[in-house]
Amino acid sequence: MSQITAERDPHLHGGADADSGHAHSGEHAKYSFLAHHFDSPAQQFDSAKLGMWLFLATEVLFFGALFVGYAVLRSRFPEVFSYASHYLDTTMGGINTGVLIVSSLTMALGVYFAQRGRKLALIICLWLTMAGAAGFLVIKYFEYSHKIHAHLVWGPTFYIPPHNEFGNEEATALAHAPTPAPAAVGVPVHSAVAAVGPLGTAPMVDASVIKPASVGPTGLSAAAVDHRLAGGGDIIPYEMPSAHLEDPNMPPNTHLFFSIYYAMTGLHGIHVVVGMFVIGMLIHRATRGDFGPNYYTPVDLVGLYWHIVDLVWIFLFPLFYLIH
Amino acid sequence: MTTLDAPRHDILDTTASSDNYLTHSRGFLSWALTLDHKRIGVMYLIAVLGSFLVGGIFALLLRTELLTPGRTFVDADTYNQFFTLHGAIMVFLVIIPSIPAALGNFVLPIMLGAKDVAFPRLNLFSFYLWVGGALFTLYSLAVGGFDTGWTFYTPYSTTTTTGGVVPVLIGVFILGFSSIFTGLNFIVTVHKLRPPGMIWFKMPLFLWAIYSTAIIQVLATPVLAITLCLLIVERTLNIGIFNPSMGGDPVLYQHFFWFYSHPAVYIMIVPAMGIISEIIAVHSHRHIFGYRFIAFSSIAIAMFSFIVWGHHMFISGQSGLMNTIFSLISFSVAIPSAVKTFNWTMTLYKGTISLTAPMMYGLSFLFLFTIGGLTGLHCATLNTDVHLHDTYFVVAHFHYVMMGSALIGMIGGLHHWWPKMTGRMYHEGTAITACIIIFIGFNLTFFTQFMLGSQGMPRRYYDYQPEFQIYHVISTIGAYTMAVGFVITAVCFAQSLMSGRRAPANPWGGRSLEWQCASPPPHDNFATTPTVGDCYNFTAVIWDEKQQGYIVDRTLDPDMPHSTGAKPGGHS
Amino acid sequence: MSQPNQPSHATDVAAGHPLVGHLVGIKTLVTTASALLFLTIVTVIVRYIDIGEFNIWVAIGIAVIKAGLVATFFMHLKWDRPFNVLVFMGCSLFVILMMAFCVLDTSQYRATQYTGNATLVQETLDAHAPGAPITQKRTEINP
Ligand SMILES: [Cu+2]
Numbered sequence A: 001m002s003q004i005t006a007e008r009d010p011h012l013h014g015g016a017d018a019d020s021g022h023a024h025s026g027e028h029a030k031y032s033f034l035a036h037h038f039d040s041p042a043q044q045f046d047s048a049k050l051g052m053w054l055f056l057a058t059e060v061l062f063f064g065a066l067f068v069g070y071a072v073l074r075s076r077f078p079e080v081f082s083y084a085s086h087y088l089d090t091t092m093g094g095i096n097t098g099v100l101i102v103s104s105l106t107m108a109l110g111v112y113f114a115q116r117g118r119k120l121a122l123i124i125c126l127w128l129t130m131a132g133a134a135g136f137l138v139i140k141y142f143e144y145s146h147k148i149h150a151h152l153v154w155g156p157t158f159y160i161p162p163h164n165e166f167g168n169e170e171a172t173a174l175a176h177a178p179t180p181a182p183a184a185v186g187v188p189v190h191s192a193v194a195a196v197g198p199l200g201t202a203p204m205v206d207a208s209v210i211k212p213a214s215v216g217p218t219g220l221s222a223a224a225v226d227h228r229l230a231g232g233g234d235i236i237p238y239e240m241p242s243a244h245l246e247d248p249n250m251p252p253n254t255h256l257f258f259s260i261y262y263a264m265t266g267l268h269g270i271h272v273v274v275g276m277f278v279i280g281m282l283i284h285r286a287t288r289g290d291f292g293p294n295y296y297t298p299v300d301l302v303g304l305y306w307h308i309v310d311l312v313w314i315f316l317f318p319l320f321y322l323i324h
Numbered sequence B: 001m002t003t004l005d006a007p008r009h010d011i012l013d014t015t016a017s018s019d020n021y022l023t024h025s026r027g028f029l030s031w032a033l034t035l036d037h038k039r040i041g042v043m044y045l046i047a048v049l050g051s052f053l054v055g056g057i058f059a060l061l062l063r064t065e066l067l068t069p070g071r072t073f074v075d076a077d078t079y080n081q082f083f084t085l086h087g088a089i090m091v092f093l094v095i096i097p098s099i100p101a102a103l104g105n106f107v108l109p110i111m112l113g114a115k116d117v118a119f120p121r122l123n124l125f126s127f128y129l130w131v132g133g134a135l136f137t138l139y140s141l142a143v144g145g146f147d148t149g150w151t152f153y154t155p156y157s158t159t160t161t162t163g164g165v166v167p168v169l170i171g172v173f174i175l176g177f178s179s180i181f182t183g184l185n186f187i188v189t190v191h192k193l194r195p196p197g198m199i200w201f202k203m204p205l206f207l208w209a210i211y212s213t214a215i216i217q218v219l220a221t222p223v224l225a226i227t228l229c230l231l232i233v234e235r236t237l238n239i240g241i242f243n244p245s246m247g248g249d250p251v252l253y254q255h256f257f258w259f260y261s262h263p264a265v266y267i268m269i270v271p272a273m274g275i276i277s278e279i280i281a282v283h284s285h286r287h288i289f290g291y292r293f294i295a296f297s298s299i300a301i302a303m304f305s306f307i308v309w310g311h312h313m314f315i316s317g318q319s320g321l322m323n324t325i326f327s328l329i330s331f332s333v334a335i336p337s338a339v340k341t342f343n344w345t346m347t348l349y350k351g352t353i354s355l356t357a358p359m360m361y362g363l364s365f366l367f368l369f370t371i372g373g374l375t376g377l378h379c380a381t382l383n384t385d386v387h388l389h390d391t392y393f394v395v396a397h398f399h400y401v402m403m404g405s406a407l408i409g410m411i412g413g414l415h416h417w418w419p420k421m422t423g424r425m426y427h428e429g430t431a432i433t434a435c436i437i438i439f440i441g442f443n444l445t446f447f448t449q450f451m452l453g454s455q456g457m458p459r460r461y462y463d464y465q466p467e468f469q470i471y472h473v474i475s476t477i478g479a480y481t482m483a484v485g486f487v488i489t490a491v492c493f494a495q496s497l498m499s500g501r502r503a504p505a506n507p508w509g510g511r512s513l514e515w516q517c518a519s520p521p522p523h524d525n526f527a528t529t530p531t532v533g534d535c536y537n538f539t540a541v542i543w544d545e546k547q548q549g550y551i552v553d554r555t556l557d558p559d560m561p562h563s564t565g566a567k568p569g570g571h572s
Numbered sequence C: 001m002s003q004p005n006q007p008s009h010a011t012d013v014a015a016g017h018p019l020v021g022h023l024v025g026i027k028t029l030v031t032t033a034s035a036l037l038f039l040t041i042v043t044v045i046v047r048y049i050d051i052g053e054f055n056i057w058v059a060i061g062i063a064v065i066k067a068g069l070v071a072t073f074f075m076h077l078k079w080d081r082p083f084n085v086l087v088f089m090g091c092s093l094f095v096i097l098m099m100a101f102c103v104l105d106t107s108q109y110r111a112t113q114y115t116g117n118a119t120l121v122q123e124t125l126d127a128h129a130p131g132a133p134i135t136q137k138r139t140e141i142n143p
Helices: A002-008 A025-030 A041-076 A078-087 A090-116 A119-149 A190-196 A222-229 A254-288 A297-321 B028-032 B037-065 B076-112 B120-142 B165-192 B205-236 B250-283 B291-307 B320-348 B357-380 B382-388 B392-422 B428-454 B466-499 C026-047 C054-074 C082-106 C118-128 C133-141
Strands: B541-544 B549-552
Touching: A041 A078, A041 A254, A041 A297, A041 B165, A041 B205, A041 B250, A041 C082, A078 A254, A090 A119, A090 A297, A090 C026, A090 C054, A119 A254, A254 A297, A254 B205, A297 C026, A297 C054, B037 B076, B037 B120, B037 B392, B037 B466, B076 B120, B076 B165, B076 B205, B076 B250, B076 B392, B120 B165, B165 B205, B205 B250, B205 B291, B205 C082, B250 B291, B250 B320, B250 B357, B250 B392, B250 C082, B291 B320, B291 C082, B320 B357, B320 B382, B320 C082, B357 B382, B357 B392, B357 B428, B382 B428, B392 B428, B392 B466, B428 B466, C026 C054
Parallel strands: none
Antiparallel strands: B541 B549
């Protein structure tokens, strides 16, 4: 027992300045989880932790480049960001922030219970974390589907009005453009863009093209009329299809906000999905009884991963949802 | 199997048992699923050399096309694909993984005295990531190839109609992760798996170099990965972040791309510098001059490499302010590079130089790197670069660095560690001849390109003015000369594998730990954790006639902790 | 300096204590989470207060504090090895560096772009460099 106490401190063994080689002959016999090329559990644990932190560093830079893109776009088009941000649902974003923070807490608690060797509590915590991740994704799904329904999307589709029940375009952002494909996602749209004007004066850059939105071939769109009758304010709620196209105050290049929004939240969402997958594997292993005070490294590492996912969202939330 | 009955007098553990990593287990799966860093290194080596062959063939094809102005044997679009493939294959499949993943994997844990890298499974995984990336690149050829240049500049890369752009982007993305995991593995290994006594300043300089490289791999490659992701969604979903006609910013793409790709140049060159430090010291049998300076200059280069990327963008529309800043910082990279070069030269001075094949490559490196490095200063100078940008001058400059230095260093390292990896010696004369032919061919090919470029011949052009033809012809002749040199090298290695003399544990007189285990090394590298001395102190390394190799005589070594009167810290 | 790793023996020594690593108690974790939730509410409220361009800096400041809390307590960085802290700080630093350089560059862009003047370029070339390849090419195309 005293030996274990001595082993407990990783700073005594497997240290950065190499004192780990002292005849740990018994270590491998004692700890079945100890890989052959490590001398002690502390060395193995420290290596795993350092490896994970380096991986997290790559994650930080992975997202970091997108944050750089965000900063560049926002510094170039500040008006776009303060305008378009209002189309995002702060309530949903706020709830999602809370959900992620709580799931981070349950994950951290999971690590604690794994360290204490309390199997049932660990499994419950992991399930709760999983539930948090799933909840986050469900809320995200509703957000996305609302926006996609309203054509609050990336690229030229942003400017393509939906069709009404008569098959006519409801708004006329691109009325004089030759038949932009409605399902432009995945279709090269350069031809449509080029058809409107030379590069550099494409329709989305020129606010004057977008302004006469509500007087298209079919007149005011039904949705817009309903909205006006209901006394809608300056900021048109996102529930209304293509509300942004009716808005004369929409600054040029607003679609770029949504491009970067989908890029960043999408990548974050992918990380949440991956997180659910690895947490699922942890649950499997925890149920099998792999973890205890001696060995809980995977729980710790997945925990670190999950916290960084939370950490990224902590930045995404104010940067997208909370622009004054 | 083995023959070496090593005389076990006072040498450090030279276990020449019959069991080595090549014979430890048999069968295809024992290789395909191996966790042994040595086998993974060998698999990388084969894969990288195979890719080098493919990339080299494309180089010959495009040089052949450039023999005459206008069409020689292919049309312009095919030519565009040739140089794109040559560049992409050489950069992403060959040079970046060549030294760290192939040679580094083999040598690093042994040099440290460790049994393996920290995460053997991850190591194997990154090899298969490499394979996956290579397969995607191949697939992109099948679906129409790509003609974007290896830089994938927008908006061309998002609008070109060649079908293979997205597959190759995915391929490079995967290759990036292979590189990241290799770097991650090495950092952890260097930090956590050093044996007792192996303090940071006793590590061989190759390890410092690999460590610096790993830092770059881990910190820079993710940016490339996300950039490629953005490019893929730009091309498939048209998000417009890089598209000027949609308010996006193509210069931002270049910022992203070069944030990775300038440091990537150091992923290529720094490990080669590490190899040269080893080769120069071992083959001139003299303590490396300025150990700490070389070690720190590796780290310095790694750090500087992150803040100079804009020198690739002087005429891209980058602002004047940033041009000035980037130009200034770029000059400062010359300092650590020069520190290394001077230290190598000082090591040679009064050394007992053996003109072995590795040393020939080492000397070639010194020569070529000096030219490549100094012409880099021309390119970093703002107003000069306006003239030189996108001309053959730049092509020549980076070939002097990426091929003349990085690849020559890699091949030098291959010659250096070949006896260790295979347990066989190669025919020295043949190897040296090949080296000289490659050296001559290389200079023929690329020195003429300096002249071409300074006279205004733009790079990547299919057609040119007739007055440039003579240079192009010389350059093409040089390329074929180099090809001959490489074929001779291949033959030399093949002959070595089939009928080469058995290699002793220490054929060159090295002192670092890899020369203290048998050639080829046993499965676990060292039976007992080896004792570490000063890896550049060659006073105790003596020639042993019976073994036809060098041995370390501990009684001659003032540094060894086991001898009486041990002094700490051998180097001054 | 390395932080001595001192598990809270007093409370936890009886039940299975981890062999390696640091045990962070439930109380610390719950407190951290509460602080995070509280700061989330603060950052939402601040959004509705107009303090001009400082809004974004306040938002980022709060986010940085929250990130610090997550890293320090949830991710055990307070008790972790200094090098791991360095890795985390270092990579963040590189992101900031990249961001600073890119924003510095793009902020210098001209608001308007010059469309260029092909005729003027051609006249200048004809006057000063009549033998330049570009003029030859042009006469080939448009004799
Ligand atoms: Cu560069």
